[in-house]
Amino acid sequence: MKVSAWAWVAVVAALGAAAIEERLLHIGGIFPIHGSGGWQGGQACQPAAMLALEDVNNRPDLLPGYKLNLAWNDSLCEPGLGAAVMYDLLYNPPTKLMLLGGCSTVSTTIGEAAKMWNLVVLSYGSSSPALADRNRFPTFFRTHPSATVHNPLRIKIMQKYDWSRVAILQQAEEVFISTVEDLEVRCKEAGIEIVTRQSFLSDPTDAVRNLKRQDARIIVGLFYVVAARRVLCEIYKNKLYGKSYVWFFIGWYEDGWYEQHLQEEELNCTRDEMRVAAEGHLTTEALMWNKDNEKTISGMTVGDFRRRLNRALIDNGYRNGSTPVGYQEAPLAYDAVWSVALALNRTMERLTARNTSIEKFTYTNKEIADELYSAMNATQFLGVSGRVAFSTDGDRIAWTQVEQMIDGKYNILGYFDGQTDNLTWFNLESWVDGKAPPDRTIVRRQLRTVSLGLFISMCTISAVGAMWALMLLVFTFVYRHRRLIQMSHPACNNITLVGIILCLGSIFLLGLDGQFVSEQKFPSVCGLRAWCLSLGFTLAYGAMFSKIWRVHRLTTKTKTENKRVEPWKLYVMVGSFVVVDVIVLGVWQGVDPQQRTLEVFPLEVPRDTVEDIKIKPELEHCESHHNTIWLGLLYSYKGLLLIFGLFLAYETRSVKLKQINDSRLVGMSIYNVVVLCLITAPVTLVISSQQDAAFAFVSLAIIFCCFLSMALVFVPKIVEVMRHVERAESTVDGAPSKEEEERYQKLLRENEDMQRIISEKEEKIRLLKLKLQERAAIRSREQQAAENHVTAVDATQQMRLRQGGRPAVRIVTPEAPGADESMVPRINFDISESYL
């Protein structure tokens, strides 16, 4: 009896135990705890879920007669493994009523598949906006807010600081891709330009470099924490931190995330470097911990929950003070279990009313599945994460907060309520220079101008040159009667001097740039430069060229031609050069006038300021649309003149003509001009971007040409005139009298007349001489014939004498050739002697 009684007790106990076991409600849980990528938030979320399970099961008013059981496993935040864990949970009894999931990548897989088992999935740790797609994830809910809740706050902050140019750096995961898509739409609506969007799989090196290249200053970074450490290290290496940069990171990384696991992850940055790079960054995050310390559904305040969680974590082996991954989301996991319990509770009530039971749920029971879905949809309560409620697409509605890392600690800067668009700001932000960085490099335009010292020096030298040229004009005029001056073609020399003055004047115009002339007047200066320099060159060089041309012509003329130098021929030559110039310059000016163009140089960092600005150097140029054609035309025409002048100067290098007494000096001057021009023109084209060098080079070339030409052509004349004056002074006390000067002039004129007469006489003499030579030749032939005749007669007589006869008498007539040589006038003229 006793045995059977005990047996009954045992049977009843066994049956009771079986009944208790049967009254368990099973849910499945997938927690990312280990693994090397993604989010390992299960480390704190799993203990939080177990706390919730304990609390739920301790509540008699919840799930009366049932206990909630959580069967779970680790997914490592890998979608494949997550799917395997799910199949394991579903294909092994007992039947699971719902699934808890974490980590977006895994939730995406199980959320999409769960509908096949009529299972509701509730995620405590999935932020991917893609999960809000009801067509793809019809039974998916989450206590974790979607990552898109950050975006309105980000936009709000950008607007607050007037940042209208931002960049995005993202890890190539669906969660971040869909967040960025939402951010792009919002930025567009707010008129914020996204300057670049860089993404990377696991190595952010190139992406960060590209950000620097694009001059990104305000950068939104979206990546898991392991990638975040790599990015931070690259930020340090590329110096994308400090006063000029603002980074927006995701706010759910655990505290001290930037200085942990550096060695395991083989990062090339020290803790200090990571700290430096992390300083000042902003984070945005949905509020996951209830802000108010009020009692929540479990009867705990947030403080109570935190204490219990900390204890549970310490029990699980976490050191006091260190926060495991997922600590931030722990309230979401806790509230997720409560949501499941409440939804099951509500479903049970509704099913009881319909005389059915939740225990009848199978993976093919659509009716109970729909009840579970509706119950979850209607769940609302105050949890440790705040008010828990789900929108129609299953998303959690939540406030967001912004924090800034100041001195290595996160400080809350403000809260944002997306529903009311209200930003609560505490003005606690801190910036390196006391003000928020600008969203782009502030670029200051700086006109590169010729340095003032150089401009003044060159202008002074050219002014001295121009004065000197004017004095030479006066000198030529004063001593115009001197033979020395007269025989040097003073008119040509004067033209040269006018050309030199124009060339020297063009130096002033070449240095007139934006520091003296307004943008509007600059094109006129361009035109003046071209006219002044071109005409100056043509007058100065053209006059010398015409002289050397005449010298060449005179030396190559036959002696019979007139060797006089007609001045009009020189004027015509110079005049025609000027006409060509005027035509080319006129057409250029009329058809395609020179305009002010700007050459822009790469940005420079200013040395004399700590301001975060860059200098954009600009240089003014005078250019037409077809500048090359016009310059080519002008340069080739003048180049030909130069080369031809050089040839003529070389050809006449040893010629000394009294008609143009300074031809050799002019030749030397031409050498000098040609060499300098041939060097200067191409070099100037090459160094045109260096305003000082180009101006100095051109100015010095012009100055050198002008001064040397003046010195070569005029200094010998001045010296000669001075010497003459000194001689006159040494013989006569004082300057020559007027009478002496007139007498001298008269003598000069007479001398010229005499020379002309001599030339005429010489010509006559030459003709006479020719005639006489002809006549002498005729006579010589006749005399020869007569002599032949006499010789024949003598031979006959001698023969007769030998034969005994008498000699014959020889009669020579005066007409006979060679009869009297004195009858032929002997005239010897040395033409060259008389000529000279």
Ligand code: ABU
């Ligand atoms: N707060 C953690 C989110 C993790 C995830 O969305 O995968």
